[in-house]
Amino acid sequence: MRLILLAIVQSILLCGSQTLLKIAMSKVPAFSWTWACWSKILGNLWLLGSGLGFAASAVMWMYILRHFPFSHAYPLISMAYVMGMLVGIFFFHETAHWQQWVGIVLILGGCVFIAQ
Secondary structure, three states, X not given: OHHHHHHHHHHHHHHHHHHHHHHHHHOOOOOOXXXXXXXXXXXXXXXXXXXXXXXXXXXXXXXXXXXOOHHHHHHHOOHHHHHHHHHHHHOOOOOOOHHHHHHHHHHHHHHHHHHO
């Protein structure tokens, strides 16, 4: 049960970081090797938040790897894919096809089997 809770927290951190990165990239101008472009990239607080989230996710992942078998832990972080699809649907107003929903059910079913 502890591994499942830690994997959920790690997946939330990872998905949250990816979400912030998506927002950050929508605010960045077309890339060029100019100071104007780099100042907008480096001054982007969404990007900073994304980086901090990735760092927290990595620290959580290191803790999980230290205390649990890799073969149990690694498949459980696939919950981040489920969260990512839900963020896409509810936050970015994307559409999901029935095949994606079948995939989500299979991922969650696999997580249940692995957690047993």
